[in-house]
Amino acid sequence: MKLQTTRFGCLEVPEANIIYFPDGLIGFETYKRYVILSKKENAPLRWLQCVDEPELAFIIISPFLFKADYKPLVEKVDLSSLKIKDISEAEILSIVVVPDNPRDMVANLMAPVLINPKICIAKQVITKDNQYPARYRILDSFNQNRESAQVLSC
Amino acid sequence: MLILTRKLNESIMIGDVEVKVTSLKGDYVKLGIKAPREVPIHRKEIYDVIQKENIEAAQTKITDISDLSDLFKK
Numbered sequence: 760m761k762l763q764t765t766r767f768g769c770l771e772v773p774e775a776n777i778i779y780f781p782d783g784l785i786g787f788e789t790y791k792r793y794v795i796l797s798k799k800e801n802a803p804l805r806w807l808q809c810v811d812e813p814e815l816a817f818i819i820i821s822p823f824l825f826k827a828d829y830k831p832l833v834e835k836v837d838l839s840s841l842k843i844k845d846i847s848e849a850e851i852l853s854i855v856v857v858p859d860n861p862r863d864m865v866a867n868l869m870a871p872v873l874i875n876p877k878i879c880i881a882k883q884v885i886t887k888d889n890q891y892p893a894r895y896r897i898l899d900s901f902n903q904n905r906e907s908a909q910v911l912s913c
Numbered sequence: 914m915l916i917l918t919r920k921l922n923e924s925i926m927i928g929d930v931e932v933k934v935t936s937l938k939g940d941y942v943k944l945g946i947k948a949p950r951e952v953p954i955h956r957k958e959i960y961d962v963i964q965k966e967n968i969e970a971a972q973t974k975i976t977d978i979s980d981l982s983d984l985f986k987k
Contacts, residue, residue, distance in 0.1 A: 786964035870963040
Protein backbone atom coordinates (compact mmCIF):
# COMPACT_ATOMS: atom_id res chain seq x y z
CA MET A 760 0.00 0.00 0.00
CA LYS A 761 1.02 3.63 -0.47
CA LEU A 762 1.99 5.43 2.72
CA GLN A 763 2.05 9.23 2.93
CA THR A 764 4.56 10.64 5.40
CA THR A 765 5.71 14.17 6.15
CA ARG A 766 9.30 13.17 6.77
CA PHE A 767 9.91 10.52 4.14
CA GLY A 768 7.50 11.40 1.36
CA CYS A 769 5.35 8.73 -0.21
CA LEU A 770 6.46 5.16 0.50
CA GLU A 771 5.34 1.76 -0.68
CA VAL A 772 4.78 -0.45 2.36
CA PRO A 773 3.59 -4.08 2.37
CA GLU A 774 0.30 -4.31 4.27
CA ALA A 775 1.74 -7.22 6.24
CA ASN A 776 4.13 -4.75 7.91
CA ILE A 777 1.35 -2.74 9.51
CA ILE A 778 1.31 -3.02 13.27
CA TYR A 779 -2.09 -2.55 14.86
CA PHE A 780 -2.42 -0.78 18.21
CA PRO A 781 -6.03 -1.42 19.34
CA ASP A 782 -5.69 1.27 22.05
CA GLY A 783 -3.40 3.60 20.11
CA LEU A 784 -0.51 5.19 22.00
CA ILE A 785 -1.13 7.01 25.29
CA GLY A 786 -2.26 10.51 24.34
CA PHE A 787 -2.73 9.41 20.71
CA GLU A 788 -5.55 6.94 21.19
CA THR A 789 -7.24 7.62 17.86
CA TYR A 790 -4.26 6.48 15.76
CA LYS A 791 -4.08 2.73 15.64
CA ARG A 792 -1.96 1.70 12.64
CA TYR A 793 1.81 2.12 12.46
CA VAL A 794 4.78 0.81 10.54
CA ILE A 795 8.42 0.66 11.60
CA LEU A 796 10.73 2.46 9.19
CA SER A 797 14.48 2.34 9.03
CA LYS A 798 17.02 3.18 6.37
CA LYS A 799 19.53 0.60 7.50
CA GLU A 800 18.63 -2.84 8.75
CA ASN A 801 20.47 -2.68 12.07
CA ALA A 802 20.14 1.02 12.84
CA PRO A 803 19.72 1.55 16.60
CA LEU A 804 17.12 4.27 16.12
CA ARG A 805 14.11 3.71 13.91
CA TRP A 806 10.77 5.36 13.25
CA LEU A 807 7.36 4.26 14.37
CA GLN A 808 5.38 5.98 11.63
CA CYS A 809 1.62 6.37 11.84
CA VAL A 810 -0.14 5.03 8.76
CA ASP A 811 -3.14 7.34 9.04
CA GLU A 812 -1.43 10.66 9.94
CA PRO A 813 1.57 11.59 7.76
CA GLU A 814 3.04 13.91 10.39
CA LEU A 815 2.85 11.52 13.34
CA ALA A 816 6.02 9.53 13.93
CA PHE A 817 8.02 8.50 16.97
CA ILE A 818 11.70 7.64 17.22
CA ILE A 819 12.06 4.19 18.77
CA ILE A 820 14.88 2.03 20.08
CA SER A 821 15.34 -1.41 21.54
CA PRO A 822 15.84 -0.80 25.27
CA PHE A 823 18.18 -3.79 25.46
CA LEU A 824 20.69 -1.85 23.43
CA PHE A 825 21.49 0.35 26.42
CA LYS A 826 19.87 -1.60 29.29
CA ALA A 827 20.67 -5.27 28.85
CA ASP A 828 18.93 -6.29 32.08
CA TYR A 829 15.68 -4.47 31.30
CA LYS A 830 12.88 -6.62 32.65
CA PRO A 831 9.62 -4.70 32.89
CA LEU A 832 6.78 -6.10 34.97
CA VAL A 833 3.57 -5.95 33.00
CA GLU A 834 -0.07 -6.56 33.91
CA LYS A 835 -1.38 -9.98 32.82
CA VAL A 836 -4.31 -8.29 31.13
CA ASP A 837 -1.87 -6.38 28.89
CA LEU A 838 -0.20 -9.63 27.86
CA SER A 839 -3.50 -11.32 27.16
CA SER A 840 -4.64 -8.38 25.03
CA LEU A 841 -1.57 -9.09 22.89
CA LYS A 842 -2.46 -12.79 22.92
CA ILE A 843 0.75 -13.81 24.63
CA LYS A 844 1.39 -15.54 27.95
CA ASP A 845 4.82 -14.23 28.74
CA ILE A 846 6.60 -10.97 27.98
CA SER A 847 9.44 -12.96 26.40
CA GLU A 848 7.12 -13.60 23.45
CA ALA A 849 6.90 -9.87 22.77
CA GLU A 850 9.25 -7.54 21.01
CA ILE A 851 9.92 -4.56 23.21
CA LEU A 852 10.58 -1.01 22.03
CA SER A 853 11.01 2.28 23.83
CA ILE A 854 9.90 5.67 22.56
CA VAL A 855 12.74 8.18 22.41
CA VAL A 856 12.75 11.92 23.01
CA VAL A 857 15.65 13.69 21.29
CA PRO A 858 16.23 17.20 22.68
CA ASP A 859 18.26 19.96 21.00
CA ASN A 860 21.43 18.30 22.17
CA PRO A 861 20.96 14.72 20.94
CA ARG A 862 23.49 13.45 23.48
CA ASP A 863 20.78 14.05 26.09
CA MET A 864 18.28 11.76 24.35
CA VAL A 865 16.04 9.79 26.71
CA ALA A 866 13.95 6.66 26.33
CA ASN A 867 10.70 5.84 28.06
CA LEU A 868 11.33 2.68 30.05
CA MET A 869 8.25 3.21 32.20
CA ALA A 870 5.86 2.62 29.31
CA PRO A 871 7.41 0.40 26.63
CA VAL A 872 5.71 -0.63 23.41
CA LEU A 873 5.11 -4.38 23.29
CA ILE A 874 4.54 -6.09 19.94
CA ASN A 875 3.33 -9.57 19.27
CA PRO A 876 5.29 -10.11 16.03
CA LYS A 877 3.24 -13.16 15.05
CA ILE A 878 0.03 -11.19 14.65
CA CYS A 879 1.48 -7.64 14.52
CA ILE A 880 -0.63 -6.39 17.41
CA ALA A 881 0.97 -3.91 19.79
CA LYS A 882 0.29 -1.94 22.93
CA GLN A 883 2.03 0.71 24.97
CA VAL A 884 1.93 -0.72 28.48
CA ILE A 885 2.54 0.97 31.81
CA THR A 886 4.97 -1.12 33.82
CA LYS A 887 3.77 -2.27 37.23
CA ASP A 888 6.74 -1.40 39.38
CA ASN A 889 8.26 2.06 39.64
CA GLN A 890 11.61 0.54 38.82
CA TYR A 891 12.07 2.30 35.47
CA PRO A 892 11.88 6.00 34.63
CA ALA A 893 9.99 7.63 31.78
CA ARG A 894 13.16 9.56 30.89
CA TYR A 895 16.12 7.20 30.91
CA ARG A 896 19.31 8.72 29.52
CA ILE A 897 20.29 6.40 26.71
CA LEU A 898 23.84 7.36 25.91
CA ASP A 899 25.05 7.35 29.52
CA SER A 900 24.70 3.60 29.72
CA PHE A 901 24.98 2.66 26.06
CA ASN A 902 28.69 2.15 26.07
CA GLN A 903 28.51 -0.43 28.83
CA ASN A 904 25.91 -2.51 27.02
CA ARG A 905 26.74 -2.41 23.38
CA GLU A 906 27.32 -6.15 23.12
CA SER A 907 23.69 -6.89 23.93
CA ALA A 908 22.01 -5.37 20.88
CA GLN A 909 19.00 -7.28 19.67
CA VAL A 910 17.63 -7.26 16.18
CA LEU A 911 13.88 -6.93 15.85
CA SER A 912 11.60 -8.00 13.06
CA CYS A 913 7.98 -7.07 12.29
CA MET B 914 -17.04 17.63 38.01
CA LEU B 915 -19.60 15.59 39.93
CA ILE B 916 -18.72 15.44 43.61
CA LEU B 917 -20.21 12.78 45.89
CA THR B 918 -19.71 12.23 49.61
CA ARG B 919 -18.96 8.65 50.64
CA LYS B 920 -18.25 7.00 53.98
CA LEU B 921 -15.85 4.15 54.64
CA ASN B 922 -16.92 0.97 52.78
CA GLU B 923 -19.37 2.86 50.61
CA SER B 924 -19.07 2.70 46.81
CA ILE B 925 -19.98 4.45 43.64
CA MET B 926 -20.63 2.83 40.28
CA ILE B 927 -19.25 4.30 37.04
CA GLY B 928 -20.92 2.24 34.36
CA ASP B 929 -20.03 -1.29 35.44
CA VAL B 930 -16.98 -0.14 37.42
CA GLU B 931 -17.28 -0.06 41.21
CA VAL B 932 -15.06 2.27 43.22
CA LYS B 933 -15.13 1.67 46.97
CA VAL B 934 -13.55 3.57 49.85
CA THR B 935 -11.73 0.79 51.71
CA SER B 936 -9.71 2.74 54.26
CA LEU B 937 -9.13 6.28 55.52
CA LYS B 938 -5.94 7.28 57.29
CA GLY B 939 -5.02 10.95 57.67
CA ASP B 940 -4.48 12.34 54.18
CA TYR B 941 -4.67 8.88 52.57
CA VAL B 942 -7.76 7.32 51.04
CA LYS B 943 -7.54 3.72 49.85
CA LEU B 944 -9.84 2.90 46.96
CA GLY B 945 -10.89 -0.55 45.84
CA ILE B 946 -11.78 -0.80 42.17
CA LYS B 947 -13.82 -3.60 40.66
CA ALA B 948 -13.77 -3.35 36.88
CA PRO B 949 -13.81 -5.60 33.82
CA ARG B 950 -10.32 -6.83 32.98
CA GLU B 951 -10.09 -4.81 29.80
CA VAL B 952 -10.64 -1.48 31.58
CA PRO B 953 -7.22 0.15 32.07
CA ILE B 954 -6.75 1.66 35.53
CA HIS B 955 -3.79 3.93 36.24
CA ARG B 956 -2.73 6.52 38.76
CA LYS B 957 -3.37 9.77 36.96
CA GLU B 958 0.07 11.26 37.62
CA ILE B 959 1.72 8.24 35.94
CA TYR B 960 -0.61 8.44 32.97
CA ASP B 961 0.09 12.18 32.67
CA VAL B 962 3.87 11.62 32.69
CA ILE B 963 3.64 9.08 29.87
CA GLN B 964 1.26 11.20 27.84
CA LYS B 965 3.62 14.17 28.17
CA GLU B 966 6.59 12.04 27.03
CA ASN B 967 4.68 10.76 24.01
CA ILE B 968 3.63 14.26 23.01
CA GLU B 969 7.19 15.51 23.33
CA ALA B 970 8.46 12.54 21.32
CA ALA B 971 5.90 13.19 18.57
CA GLN B 972 6.91 16.85 18.33
CA THR B 973 10.45 16.09 17.26
CA LYS B 974 11.62 18.26 14.40
CA ILE B 975 14.17 15.64 13.39
CA THR B 976 13.70 14.10 9.98
CA ASP B 977 16.92 12.14 9.58
CA ILE B 978 18.09 9.85 12.36
CA SER B 979 21.09 8.47 10.49
CA ASP B 980 23.35 11.10 12.06
CA LEU B 981 22.01 10.25 15.51
CA SER B 982 22.81 6.60 14.96
CA ASP B 983 26.46 7.62 14.74
CA LEU B 984 26.28 8.47 18.45
CA PHE B 985 25.95 4.76 19.09
CA LYS B 986 29.30 4.00 17.54
CA LYS B 987 32.33 3.96 19.75
